[in-house]
Amino acid sequence: MTGSPGAPxxxxxxxxxxxxxxxxxxxxxxxxxxxLGADVVKVEPPAGDPLRRIAxxxxxxxxxxxxxxVLNLVEPEGKRALLNLLPxxxxxxxxxRPGVLDRLGLGYAELRSAHPRVVLxxxxxxxxxxxxxxxxxxxxxxxxxxxFFAVPSRPGTRVERPGVRIxxxxxxxxxxxxxxxxxxxxxxxxxxxxxxVSLHEAATAWAGPLALPSLRLPTPADTPVLTxxxxxxxxxxxxxxxxxxxxxxxxxxxxxxxxxxFPELATDVYDRRADRTLxxxxxxxxxxxxxxxxxxAWWAGELADLDVPWAPVHETAAELLDDxxxxxxxxxxxxxxxxxxxxxxxxxFPVLFGAGLDSLRTPAPALGQHTGEVLSRTRTAHxxxxxxx
Numbered sequence: 001m002t003g004s005p006g007a008p009x010x011x012x013x014x015x016x017x018x019x020x021x022x023x024x025x026x027x028x029x030x031x032x033x034x035x036l037g038a039d040v041v042k043v044e045p046p047a048g049d050p051l052r053r054i055a056x057x058x059x060x061x062x063x064x065x066x067x068x069x070v071l072n073l074v075e076p077e078g079k080r081a082l083l084n085l086l087p088x089x090x091x092x093x094x095x096x097r098p099g100v101l102d103r104l105g106l107g108y109a110e111l112r113s114a115h116p117r118v119v120l121x122x123x124x125x126x127x128x129x130x131x132x133x134x135x136x137x138x139x140x141x142x143x144x145x146x147x148f149f150a151v152p153s154r155p156g157t158r159v160e161r162p163g164v165r166i167x168x169x170x171x172x173x174x175x176x177x178x179x180x181x182x183x184x185x186x187x188x189x190x191x192x193x194x195x196x197v198s199l200h201e202a203a204t205a206w207a208g209p210l211a212l213p214s215l216r217l218p219t220p221a222d223t224p225v226l227t228x229x230x231x232x233x234x235x236x237x238x239x240x241x242x243x244x245x246x247x248x249x250x251x252x253x254x255x256x257x258x259x260x261x262f263p264e265l266a267t268d269v270y271d272r273r274a275d276r277t278l279x280x281x282x283x284x285x286x287x288x289x290x291x292x293x294x295x296x297a298w299w300a301g302e303l304a305d306l307d308v309p310w311a312p313v314h315e316t317a318a319e320l321l322d323d324x325x326x327x328x329x330x331x332x333x334x335x336x337x338x339x340x341x342x343x344x345x346x347x348x349f350p351v352l353f354g355a356g357l358d359s360l361r362t363p364a365p366a367l368g369q370h371t372g373e374v375l376s377r378t379r380t381a382h383x384x385x386x387x388x389x
Contacts, residue, residue, distance in 0.1 A: 009355040010037025015183060016088060017041065019066070020073070021095035022049045024165055025123045025199060027062040028172035030093055033179065034065040035349040035359035041067045041089075041374055043082065048367040052338075060337045061346045063364035069375070070368035073104055081375060082106065086115045088377075090183050093175070095123045098133050108194045118192040119182040121175050127198035139199070142167035146203035147211035152226050155281040170206050171199035221280075228284030229276055232313055239296035240313035243287065248273055250308045257306055262290045321345065336363040 015038040019030040027042075027049070034040040042049070042063060048070075051059040072078040083106075086092070092111060094101060101107045101122075108120045122128060125137035132145075140161055143149070148166065149159045175197045186192045214220040229245040245251040252271055259266040264286060270276045276283050291299070296312055303310045314320045326332055331350070334343040349359035 008358050008361075009353065010357075011355075012180075013037040013039075015039070015090055015180075017091040017093060017179075018043055018082070018085065018089045019093045021093050021123060023051050023095070024058070024062070025168045025172045025175070026093045026095040027051065027059070028169055029121070029123065029175040029179070030066065031062040031064070032173070032176040032349075036357070039067070040065070041069055041085075041370070042365070043069050043071050043073075044367060046070055046072055052367065057337065057344045060335075060344055060364040064335070064346065065359070065361050066365060067370035067374060068365035068368055069371045071371075073106065079105060083110070083114045085374070086111060086118060089115075089118070090186070091119045091121060091179055093121045093123070093179075097136070098122075098124060098128045112192060116192060117186045117190060119179060119186055119195060120192070121179050121182075121195040121197060123171055123175055123197045123199065125198070126200050128194075128196045132200070137200075139165040139167045142200040142203050145200055147207035148203055150211040150214065150220060151207055152221050152223065154231050155221060155226065155228055155284050166206070167199045167203035171197055171202035174202045174205070224277055226280060227277055228280035228282070229287060231284060231287070233288050233291035235294060235296040235299060236292055237295040237297075240315065241291055241296060241299050242311045242313055243291070244309035245287075246273070246309075251276065253306060254308050257302070258290065262293065265290065317345075333360055335360050338364050338366055 012033060015033060017030060017033055017038055017040040019026060019040055019042045021027060021030070022044075030038075030040045030042070049059065071081050073082060111118050111120055124133070125142055126132035126135060135141075143161065143166060146167065151159065153159050175195070178195050178197065182193055182195050210223070210225060211220075214223055217223060220226075227246060229243065229251060232240050232242050234240055243254075245254050248271060255265045255271075270279065270283055270286075294302075299310075300312060312319075314323065320326060321332055329352075330348070332345050332347055335346050336342065337344040346360060349357060351357075
């Protein structure tokens with residue numbers, strides 16, 4: 001669907017979502033849908049989503065293009081208001097622990113009774129069933145059990161925790177994909193379903209293809225995907241350089257260019273991938289010593305015209321913003337926050353569609369900004385018997 005002539009291309013403009021979740025996973029899942037045009041209404045308690053206070057810029061980034069309604073779902077009035085809204089919406093997203101919605105009288109059975117085609121997407125740490133289902137948890141706990149730490153990142157070291165909330169975001173992406181599939185099926189069959197998304201299982205799905213093959217290896221470090229020439233190395237001035245000389249042609253090009261400066265590279269003993277993999281620790285130490293011999297600026301100058309995979313490591317947000325490729329692709333834009341006097345940087349939807357997509361249309365809403373608007377449309381629809389426009 002392209003909409004009326006001259007209208008922006010918003011391929012999911014017909015999808016309507018009620019988002020009852022809080023913090024990162026549900027908000028990011030809804031953000032993916034909202035960026036693509038879905039009408040996502042964030043249903044917040046009177047105190048608001050805690051992320052508004054904990055990390056306001058992150059909140060603004062994952063709640064742009066949405067509306068905010070305040071409903072106290074613990075009270076009968078709030079519960080009735082939600083159930084009255086439900087027939088106008090296709091999807092409900094929630095991130096409570098299993099059983100909480102049931103205790104509120106808003107479980108899937110109640111939602112389906114109010115709207116048979118509704119899709120309920122529940123994001124939880126460990127899913128709606130199983131021995132861990134009711135455990136509390138955060139991203140690091142889900143990663144710990146996912147196999148993520150079973151995939152070695154460099155020879156001779158243990159895997160450390162990343163700063164990015166991988167399980168939360170992976171689960172959110174599976175949620176957004178699964179919602180679109182379930183809504184399509186509901187439109188075809190007239191029957192919705194409960195979609196059970198486990199953040200732990202999402203992280204395991206990402207880690208599994210690299211972690212599980214180690215079952216047949218004497219040690220995980222023997223995996224052929226762990227090499228000493230595909231890593232981050234520290235330069236003489238304490239900066240970091242990412243090198244990925246995995247293919248033989250890249251190793252040879254790097255070796256040929258640098259052998260004059262670094263005689264230790266003047267050997268063909270590691271020219272074959274199999275030899276570099278067999279001696280991964282030696283290769284890692286070799287490259288670490290070579291890279292430590294010069295400053296990052298020297299390396300950038302030497303590698304600029306050499307056709308090998310390399311990159312300086314951006315260790316600050318300012319370095320990311322200054323990257324010429326980020327500028328050329330208009331990947332990051334300064335946009336209004338919840339307070340329009342503020343300008344906060346956000347990453348656009350990370351796909352360029354030939355039809356065009358403006359994913360930075362409206363800033364994140366203030367708490368309850370659209371409560372009157374959304375509830376009044378519902379009252380109008382109930383009065384006239386017609387869907388609100």
